[in-house]
Amino acid sequence: MCQRGERQAFEVLVRRYMKRAYQIAFDFTRDGEEAKDLSQEAFLRAYSQIRHFDQRSTFYTWFYRIVVNLCIDHLRRRARIPWERLDGKNQQSAGEEAMGDTSSTPDQEAIAGEVKRRLGTALGTLPGKQRTAFLLRNHHGLSITEIAKVMQTTEGTVRVHLHRAVAALRQSLAELV
Amino acid sequence: MLQHKDSHRSACKSFEEDLVLYYYGDCREPESHRVEEHLKECASCRHFLEELQTFLPLTAKPKELPQAFWNSYYEELREKLAAIDARESWWKRSFAFFHPWAVPALGTALVLILALSLTLAKGMWHFKGHRAQEEIPSELRAAAGNIDFFESMDLLDSIDFLEALEDKSSANSEFQKL
Numbered sequence: 001m002c003q004r005g006e007r008q009a010f011e012v013l014v015r016r017y018m019k020r021a022y023q024i025a026f027d028f029t030r031d032g033e034e035a036k037d038l039s040q041e042a043f044l045r046a047y048s049q050i051r052h053f054d055q056r057s058t059f060y061t062w063f064y065r066i067v068v069n070l071c072i073d074h075l076r077r078r079a080r081i082p083w084e085r086l087d088g089k090n091q092q093s094a095g096e097e098a099m100g101d102t103s104s105t106p107d108q109e110a111i112a113g114e115v116k117r118r119l120g121t122a123l124g125t126l127p128g129k130q131r132t133a134f135l136l137r138n139h140h141g142l143s144i145t146e147i148a149k150v151m152q153t154t155e156g157t158v159r160v161h162l163h164r165a166v167a168a169l170r171q172s173l174a175e176l177v
Numbered sequence: 178m179l180q181h182k183d184s185h186r187s188a189c190k191s192f193e194e195d196l197v198l199y200y201y202g203d204c205r206e207p208e209s210h211r212v213e214e215h216l217k218e219c220a221s222c223r224h225f226l227e228e229l230q231t232f233l234p235l236t237a238k239p240k241e242l243p244q245a246f247w248n249s250y251y252e253e254l255r256e257k258l259a260a261i262d263a264r265e266s267w268w269k270r271s272f273a274f275f276h277p278w279a280v281p282a283l284g285t286a287l288v289l290i291l292a293l294s295l296t297l298a299k300g301m302w303h304f305k306g307h308r309a310q311e312e313i314p315s316e317l318r319a320a321a322g323n324i325d326f327f328e329s330m331d332l333l334d335s336i337d338f339l340e341a342l343e344d345k346s347s348a349n350s351e352f353q354k355l
Binding site for chain 2: 007010019047112116119120143144162163166169
């Protein structure tokens with residue numbers, strides 16, 4: 001529908017995918033402004049390159065690839081991944097939402113907060129491909145097949161990346177649990 | 178949740194990857210059935226799966242943003258898309274005469290012009306008015322203006338002829354004297 005670059009048609013896709021695009025970018029950068037800029041840049045690139053979209057694949061697989069590549073390039077340029085902010089201001093509200101169960105005791109909340117902090121730090125130190133596979137599966141619910149398309153690799157490789165990512169995250173909790 | 182320090186035990190190595198996939202619902206048959214059968218008899222793997230079920234959701238809670246943010250995000254993006262369209266339409270206007278049929282037509286015309294230029298330059302096309310000039314060798318054409326040269330050449334020929342006649346007549350007179 002958007003092959004001829006009609007802006008109105010594309011805006012429908014923007015409305016449909018903007019939250020997910022922003023969330024992916026935020027998961028990579030942990031920074032709201034950067035997530036906004038990167039996700040918007042991904043839409044602009046998709047709009048400019050929509051003629052190159054191969055309709056044999058789904059739009060969101062193609063689009064996710066643009067978002068992920070932009071994020072990875074951005075992190076490479078920035079050469080730092082502030083996952084440590086997970087225990088900072090940005091993450092506090094999300095942490096509170098995640099731990100919204102008011103029946104938990106203060107001890108449990110403290111443990112859960114520590115778990116989240118460690119997971120965030122460990123997630124930031126994962127190799128890029130493991131982090132990508134994990135974020136797309138765990139945070140965004142893409143199937144292994146879809147992730148393989150986004151990462152342009154085999155499903156077997158995605159499974160290995162995912163397993164290693166989960167093992168590393170679990171290891172980060174070794175002293176805690 | 179996650180309270181016992183001695184609970185961080187490893188799963189069976191041969192099942193660990195399948196357990197991760199099983200947690201995400203990505204474990205296919207027959208592996209899925211194999212994992213379920215194994216879980217019934219392996220406490221370590223059961224505990225590993227419970228851990229995944231406990232800590233992995235903690236990493237996935239998205240941060241909820243207010244609708245005003247999304248309205249602003251969408252409007253800002255619309256403006257950027259409109260700017261791209263404006264740039265593209267300027268470009269298209271500049272090259273509006275390039276209709277689909279115009280490109281092959283222009284290409285054909287260019288090829289014809291090129292072919293004509295090459296053939297004319299190589300002299301493959303002759304015009305009647307120039308034919309006589311074209312057939313004269315260039316060395317002669319270069320010296321054509323110097324008619325005195327040719328005339329002197331004729332004069333020399335005449336002198337040679339007279340000398341020959343003179344030699345012949347003197348020979349005859351000596352013969353007659355004898």
